[in-house]
Amino acid sequence: MENSANNNIIALRRLVLISIVLTIFVIGLGAYTRLTHAGLGCPDWPTCYGLLDVPQTSEQIAAAEKAFPERAVEPEKAWNEMIHRYFAGALGLFIVAIAFISIKLRIKHKTSTKTPLLLPLLALAVVIFQAALGMWTVTLMLMPVIVMGHLLGGFTTLCLLFLLYLKLNPELYNKKIEAAISDKAVTINSNAATQIKKTSSYQRFAIVGIVILTMQIALGGWTSSNYAALSCIELPICQGDWQNQLNFKEAFTLLPPPQKSYEFGHLDHHERLTIHVVHRLGAIVTSLYLLWLVIATLKKYPIRQVQISCAVLVLFLVTQVSLGISNIWFKLPLNVAVAHNLVAALLMLSLISLAYQLTQHSRGSCHE
Ligand code: HEM
Numbered sequence: 001m002e003n004s005a006n007n008n009i010i011a012l013r014r015l016v017l018i019s020i021v022l023t024i025f026v027i028g029l030g031a032y033t034r035l036t037h038a039g040l041g042c043p044d045w046p047t048c049y050g051l052l053d054v055p056q057t058s059e060q061i062a063a064a065e066k067a068f069p070e071r072a073v074e075p076e077k078a079w080n081e082m083i084h085r086y087f088a089g090a091l092g093l094f095i096v097a098i099a100f101i102s103i104k105l106r107i108k109h110k111t112s113t114k115t116p117l118l119l120p121l122l123a124l125a126v127v128i129f130q131a132a133l134g135m136w137t138v139t140l141m142l143m144p145v146i147v148m149g150h151l152l153g154g155f156t157t158l159c160l161l162f163l164l165y166l167k168l169n170p171e172l173y174n175k176k177i178e179a180a181i182s183d184k185a186v187t188i189n190s191n192a193a194t195q196i197k198k199t200s201s202y203q204r205f206a207i208v209g210i211v212i213l214t215m216q217i218a219l220g221g222w223t224s225s226n227y228a229a230l231s232c233i234e235l236p237i238c239q240g241d242w243q244n245q246l247n248f249k250e251a252f253t254l255l256p257p258p259q260k261s262y263e264f265g266h267l268d269h270h271e272r273l274t275i276h277v278v279h280r281l282g283a284i285v286t287s288l289y290l291l292w293l294v295i296a297t298l299k300k301y302p303i304r305q306v307q308i309s310c311a312v313l314v315l316f317l318v319t320q321v322s323l324g325i326s327n328i329w330f331k332l333p334l335n336v337a338v339a340h341n342l343v344a345a346l347l348m349l350s351l352i353s354l355a356y357q358l359t360q361h362s363r364g365s366c367h368e
Helices: 002-035 058-067 075-108 116-137 146-166 176-185 190-198 200-224 270-298 306-327 334-367
Strands: none
Touching: 002 075, 002 146, 002 200, 002 334, 075 116, 075 146, 116 146, 146 270, 146 334, 176 334, 200 270, 200 334, 270 306, 306 334
8 A cells, every 4th residue: 555655646746746837838939929919829628720740732821711711821820829739738638647646646645645636636637727817828929917817727727736845845945944954053153043943934935936926927927028128228227208108007917808819019119118118117026036035045154065955056146137138139049039938937046945944944943
């Protein structure tokens, strides 16, 4: 009985790890699809012009254009969209398997093992909602709030899977941190040792960081879904009389007036400029907060494991800001824009990992 539980847990860990890698890939594919303007490459959902793949022969293309006269077939764009859907579908199946194994473990091995159940079920709920958002992205013609929601849903799926992985691998941080604390307690002076044990409030600061970063990612999604990337083309400050052109009310209206399509944006220049400026200001606030968090945490936790996490966080932050600036400097090259999306995801994972470590540590110190 115990053996079979262990085997299931090992299988679950592997499945979750593969799903994390797959989610990052799907997030990248999603950005690639959007940036190659292939979001409407298939006018229907889940099929593409009524097919499971893309119309290719001249007969298929003629039939597709007869059925969907408003959208001429562009095979390259249709493939981008369909490949994103295939991988997202595979990810959905992986998450169903994760939820299934987690439920099975709970029912079969009630007393011996306590594997997480809420996280896999939440991931399943989010991925089902993501499928709906994917459909509305097409049927509501790239309405910005849906596109942004779809981006945030992808990030949420990734974060839930990552948290699940951390919970399924308690030895990743717990033991190392406990060992570090006991090591430090004897090798560093007693003041510092007391400091290590007193600092549970830092986990709250890390959670505030997660909230700020989430808002910044949402702003990024709003910038891209409203095609505001090149509304400010000068660095470091926007061109012209930008302060007098800001229009917050229209720029952040979530439900837009009905349009035939939102592809390439429906807002005017002033509104797009406002969105862009707010994303840049958001980057300053996010960077300052995360840097403060890193410095403060390093002072309070002179532990190697925490130092490594902080270094990784700073590395992703610097890369992310550089990619954001490159987006503007090089006028939104495809690879830079996709990388800006992916590094945002990695930055979030590194922050979650730090927050998790601080939580584990504060639990450890509470037990002492
Ligand atoms: C902590 C810092 C930052 C984070 C977390 C962040 C995050 C994001 C995210 C998630 C997107 C959406 C990407 C997509 O939809 O594919 C985005 C878009 C964008 N960001 Fe940032 N960003 C940051 C800093 C910056 C900075 C410093 C700049 C420029 C000075 C910048 C410029 C842009 C631009 C121009 C876009 C639109 C790109 C597009 O249309 O694909 N970002 N950002």
